[in-house]
Amino acid sequence: MFAVIVILFSLTLSFFCFDAVGFSFSSSSICVHIHTHSVCNKLNRKKSKMIRCFTSLPRRWNARSGMWLCHRSCSSSSSGSSGAATTSGGDSSKPQAAPRKVQIAVVGSGPSGCFVASYLTKKNENIHVDVFERLPVPFGLCRYGVAPDHPDVKNVEGQFLELFKSGRVTWIGNVTVGKEIPVVALLREYAAVVFATGAEGGKSLGIPGEDLGNVIGARDFVSYYNTFPFPYGSPRFAPFDIDKVQRAVVIGNGNVAMDVTRVLSGDYKYFAPTDMNAVAVKELMKNRIREVSVVARRGPEYSAFATAEFRELTKFQPGAVTVGVDPFDLAAALERPAANARAHRRLMELVHQHTITPEALGEEYRVGAATVAGERLHPAEAPPPADPQPTPARGPCAVRFRYHLRPIRFLPSPHRKNFVGAVLYERMDLPEDAPEAARYVVQPCDVVLKSIGYRSDPIVGVPFDHGHGIIPNVRGRVVGMPRVYCSGWVRNGAKGVILHSVVDAQDTVNSILEDVASGALPADGAGMSGKYGLVDYFVEKQLQPVSVAGLERIFYVEKERGVDLGKRLEKVDSVRDMLDLALGGDVGRRTHERVRSFTASRPEAMLYLKELLDDDTDLAPLARELAKDLPYKLAAQHPPGRIGPGQL
Numbered sequence: 001m002f003a004v005i006v007i008l009f010s011l012t013l014s015f016f017c018f019d020a021v022g023f024s025f026s027s028s029s030i031c032v033h034i035h036t037h038s039v040c041n042k043l044n045r046k047k048s049k050m051i052r053c054f055t056s057l058p059r060r061w062n063a064r065s066g067m068w069l070c071h072r073s074c075s076s077s078s079s080g081s082s083g084a085a086t087t088s089g090g091d092s093s094k095p096q097a098a099p100r101k102v103q104i105a106v107v108g109s110g111p112s113g114c115f116v117a118s119y120l121t122k123k124n125e126n127i128h129v130d131v132f133e134r135l136p137v138p139f140g141l142c143r144y145g146v147a148p149d150h151p152d153v154k155n156v157e158g159q160f161l162e163l164f165k166s167g168r169v170t171w172i173g174n175v176t177v178g179k180e181i182p183v184v185a186l187l188r189e190y191a192a193v194v195f196a197t198g199a200e201g202g203k204s205l206g207i208p209g210e211d212l213g214n215v216i217g218a219r220d221f222v223s224y225y226n227t228f229p230f231p232y233g234s235p236r237f238a239p240f241d242i243d244k245v246q247r248a249v250v251i252g253n254g255n256v257a258m259d260v261t262r263v264l265s266g267d268y269k270y271f272a273p274t275d276m277n278a279v280a281v282k283e284l285m286k287n288r289i290r291e292v293s294v295v296a297r298r299g300p301e302y303s304a305f306a307t308a309e310f311r312e313l314t315k316f317q318p319g320a321v322t323v324g325v326d327p328f329d330l331a332a333a334l335e336r337p338a339a340n341a342r343a344h345r346r347l348m349e350l351v352h353q354h355t356i357t358p359e360a361l362g363e364e365y366r367v368g369a370a371t372v373a374g375e376r377l378h379p380a381e382a383p384p385p386a387d388p389q390p391t392p393a394r395g396p397c398a399v400r401f402r403y404h405l406r407p408i409r410f411l412p413s414p415h416r417k418n419f420v421g422a423v424l425y426e427r428m429d430l431p432e433d434a435p436e437a438a439r440y441v442v443q444p445c446d447v448v449l450k451s452i453g454y455r456s457d458p459i460v461g462v463p464f465d466h467g468h469g470i471i472p473n474v475r476g477r478v479v480g481m482p483r484v485y486c487s488g489w490v491r492n493g494a495k496g497v498i499l500h501s502v503v504d505a506q507d508t509v510n511s512i513l514e515d516v517a518s519g520a521l522p523a524d525g526a527g528m529s530g531k532y533g534l535v536d537y538f539v540e541k542q543l544q545p546v547s548v549a550g551l552e553r554i555f556y557v558e559k560e561r562g563v564d565l566g567k568r569l570e571k572v573d574s575v576r577d578m579l580d581l582a583l584g585g586d587v588g589r590r591t592h593e594r595v596r597s598f599t600a601s602r603p604e605a606m607l608y609l610k611e612l613l614d615d616d617t618d619l620a621p622l623a624r625e626l627a628k629d630l631p632y633k634l635a636a637q638h639p640p641g642r643i644g645p646g647q648l
Contacts, residue, residue, distance in 0.1 A: 101128040102522060103530035104512070105190040107177045107459075109133040110140020111498045112488025113196035114160040115505035121168040123513060126524070129169045130190075130531045132181075135229065136174045136546045136578035137554060138164075140198050142498060143571075144226045147259040148274035149316075151568060153498065164548045170531060173546035174579065181537050183461035187483060189533035191521050192512055194485045195462060195471060195478075196505075199454035199494035205251070209410030213419035214240045218252070218260050218451035225263060225271075225280035227571035235277050235573040243286035245446040249423055251407055252451030253296040254304040255497065258313055260449055265292050265321045265397040275568050292399045293443065297406045297428060300325065300351055301333035306497075307347045313399065314354065324356040325401040351401070404429035405441060410448065420448055454494035468493060476508030483521060485512060550582025557581050557592050564596065 104120060106113045109131045117129040137143065139157050146153045164171040175181060186193045202217035204210065216239045223233040230236070248264050250257050263271070268284035296303070303310075314323045330352045338344035405425040413421025425441045427434075456471070458464035463480055465472045470493055471486045478484040487508040488501050515521045522528070538545060546554075554572060561570035572578050572595060580591035 100524070100528060101126050102516070102524065103190045103528040104129050104192045104194065105177075105186050105530075106131045106194045106196060107186075108140065108196035108198060108488070108490075109138035109160075109171060109173075110196060110198045110488065110501075111142050111156065111160075112198065112501040112505055113140070113194070114138070114163060115502055116194050116196055116487050116509055117169045118160075118163055119505055119509040120512065121163075121166075123509065124516070127168075128530065131164070131169060131171045132175050132177050133171065133173045134176045135232070136575055136582060137229075137551060138171060138173065144228045145222060145256075146226075146498075147262070148226065148271060148276035149262070151274070156498065161548075161551075164551075171548055171551070172531060173551060173582075174575075175543060175545055178460040178462070180541055180543060181534060183459070183484075185534065185537060189529045189531075191528060192483045192485060192515075194476075194487060194508065194512070195459060195490055196486070196488045197456065197459065197490050199456040199469070199489040201455040201457050201469075202450065203453045203455050205407060205450060205452065207408055207410065209412065209420065212410050212412060213416070214245075214447040215410055215420050216240060216447070216449055218250070218256050218449045219454065221260055221263075221449055222256065225277050227277040227573050229572065229578065230574040232575070235571075236279050238280070238283045240447050242283050243288065245289055247291045247445045247447075248289055248293070249443065249445045249448045250292060250294045250451055251448065252304075252453070253294055253401070254451060254453075255306060255309050257294055257451035258305045258309040260451060261292050261294055261399060262313060262316060264289050264449075265399050266317055267320060267394065270317060273567050275562070275571065277573070278565060278570055279573075287394060290395055290397055292397060293445070294399065294401045295405050295407070295423075295425070296401075296403050299333065299403050299429070300328050300401070301336040301344075301348065303347065303351065307343065307350060310347070310350060319396070321397050321399060323354050323399045323401070325351055325354045326403050327355050327357065328352070328403065354401075411442070413446075420445065423448060454489065456490040456494070476511045477515075483515075544579055546579070546582045550584070553584055553588060554578050554581045557595055560592075561596060 102124075104127055106117050106129055113131060117131050120127050120129055131138075139154075139160060142154055142157055163169050177183065177186065183193065200219070202219040209215070220239045224235060224237075224239055227233075227235045250261055250264075263284070264287075266284075268281055268287065271284060272281050313321070330348060333348045333352075334345060336344070404427055406428055407423050408426050409424040410420050411422040411424055413419045415421075422442050422444045425443065427439055427441060430439060455469040456464075458466070459471075462484065463472055463478060464470075471490050472479040473486050473491055476485045476487055476491060478486055485508055487505050489495075491508070492504060512521065516523055537543070555569075558569040558571055561572075562568050564570070572581065577591055577595055581588050581595070
């Protein structure tokens with residue numbers, strides 16, 4: 001049993017950037033040999049076979065005189081006199097350990113956490129940062145929140161990966177702070193702890209009918225098509241049956257709502273070359289949505305989406321997707337004060353160009369009357385049944401932006417009692433003395449996506465403001481917890497884009513450096529062990545931390561899967577597969593082969609060759625010729641038995 005504990009201990013130590021781990025068993029001791037590049041170079045110069053191991057460990061882990069001494073039997077023997085001198089500690093020429101840097105922990109490796117680590121190491125050369133991440137992969141919102149058709153926004157991932165390789169920042173994946181490692185343990189080993197855990201939880205409307213089927217959060221849909229890994233997400237199962245939906249409602253008008261609207265209204269061919277989940281692309285082949293309504297409680301002047309997002313929606317599939325906006329007074333909208341008046345004017349003028357007349361909205365949208373298809377309804381009644389069978393063809397899709405409507409109830413579908421069939425709104429632009437019948441609008445629909453914002457989750461051992469969904473802080477300093485800081489959405493709430501996290505990270509870093517200068521934080525690394533002081537937690541809880549080397553193995557497989565499907569990359573969709581790939585060796589190789597050979601939409605993906613090129617294009621003959629050779633090329637790339645004839 002003792003030997004098993006020693007083996008687990010050494011495997012954990014090997015994670016912390018060491019090249020090799022070996023064992024030497026004798027009647028008197030068990031020594032663990034750990035060789036780094038720097039130590040090996042010094043050994044070669046001094047021709048010594050004795051090393052001082054793990055000098056960075058806390059004193060409680062050290063053996064005689066604060067160091068571990070161990071003999072390693074090598075092919076070339078050393079002289080007994082030199083060995084005796086080294087063991088006795090009388091060799092005055094032994095290299096002295098460099099002064100330790102100030103150890104700071106950052107929890108969360110999304111954009112905000114990475115920017116904090118970057119600015120800390122740039123502004124103070126005496127700081128080393130360890131970044132902890134719950135998932136086996138980093139980048140958070142940048143990887144799992146940004147729309148797949150916006151690859152330019154994800155270019156910052158390469159910058160962050162180089163940061164992890166710089167030696168000034170250590171990335172540690174698959175470790176949950178607060179659950180697996182308590183916050184108090186971090187505070188014992190680090191001068192400061194910065195929380196940049198983002199916001200993953202979705203907000204609730206709190207209205208009747210919200211528990212009906214097909215009433216889902218936009219976050220669930222985004223996590224699905226962005227391959228948020230199992231068990232944290234369900235990337236292989238769509239949150240709703242897209243082949244049974246013709247009319248969709250998106251509640252909210254921020255950038256996430258625009259991303260979701262593009263996916264719902266667009267054609268699968270547009271997303272096939274992106275890094276969208278291949279399973280989601282397969283589902284989008286069944287898309288029959290003809291109408292998407294983007295609904296907001298206030299007027300267009302309060303729209304939270306960016307000008308570029310709205311312009312992209314109007315142009316990304318011309319002819320197939322049309323955009324219309326409820327009529328509004330442009331002059332009144334421009335009177336609203338804005339932080340950037342020019343940007344606000346450009347947005348309002350662009351939105352106003354797409355306004356449509358009330359007659360063009362259709363009877364079910366007629367202002368001032370709760371009607372559906374010309375039939376007057378009581379607000380509590382459900383709309384008449386819609387045709388449950390979708391139309392056979394995709395057809396064009398109309399996107400409508402509707403304002404001054406507050407959802408107050410989700411009504412069940414008459415032909416599927418447990419699923420949503422309509423949304424009951426209260427109009428917010430009417431005077432108080434307006435008749436009650438005119439105050440309500442009923443809109444039939446088959447699915448509702450709530451894009452009303454994200455909410456941070458509390459962390460065990462850290463104060464949390466449940467009302468605002470943030471960690472209470474003053475300029476990033478957590479209230480009531482010295483040496484604890486926060487940055488990003490968990491500090492200010494889920495608002496803004498990735499660029500906003502740059503300014504926020506700089507402000508938090510300035511607060512940390514001010515505390516270092518004032519003496520509130522130690523200015524040197526004396527008594528700090530950083531990640532090395534957490535070894536006992538890794539061993540005790542049998543954690544499987546992922547290093548940058550393991551991370552690169554995961555990324556390599558994702559790029560290879562992308563090559564298989566003709567796209568930038570195809571993300572691994574489960575944490576278990578990620579951990580096996582990161583481990584490398586035989587386990588990683590077998591997992592690599594299995595993940596590469598199992599792609600849920602591979603058959604359909606290989607048929608994209610025919611679907612992407614219409615018959616009336618000049619490349620149609622070439623596509624047909626390539627399609628003939630495709631099965632033979634696939635069979636040559638995969639071992640016998642891996643792909644059956646039906647998959648080709």
